[in-house]
Amino acid sequence: MEAKRNAILDAALSLFSRYGLHGTTVEEIARTAGVSKTNLFYYFASKEEVYVGVLSRLLDQWLDPLRELQLDTDPIKGIGEYIRRKILFSRTHPEASRLFCLEMVQGAPLLRHELETSLKELVDAKAQVIRAWTAAGKLGPIDPHHLIFSIWATTQHYADFASQIDALLNTGLDDERFVEEATRNVQRIILDGLRVRQGG
Known part of the structure; x- marks a missing residue:
């Protein structure tokens, strides 16, 4: 069954x-x-129930890497790994990423309850972890929600705008070297902005 x-x-x-x-x-x-x-x-x-079932399963898979961020995790390593797993998800589940994007663009009419409950609870919990890292001097000053939004935006771009990337670079997530290049660059952009500055 x-x-x-x-x-x-x-x-x-x-x-x-x-x-x-x-x-x-x-x-x-x-x-x-x-x-x-x-x-x-x-x-x-109904068809709508199938649709909600697809999106609920997708949301659970999509959030798995975020759940791995724990207080005892080294923040730079943990966030770097989160970025890597998010790009990997874009590579292995491009249809899922695009469908989730489509639902969000339409105002999340059938997924809003999930967003306001399970998603909000998880993101708020991880925001507290990020705040604790900052308070302990392990990260530079950063708003946790904007950090999470930035990671989502940059990593999902590779699935949601795959046609644009292919038009500009004639490559994409099917190319292992491009995946590694994308991961390294997104990690560098985000992690360098999070490191504690000496004397800052």
């Missing part, structure tokens, strides 16, 4: 990320997942 449910969510992700909620039909989801429409409705009551 779990395998079939995941097959439906995988098929829906592929379609929703290309055509959006309103441009995708239940019939297309069922056909792509290899199940009947009746069978799909056994697992989900």
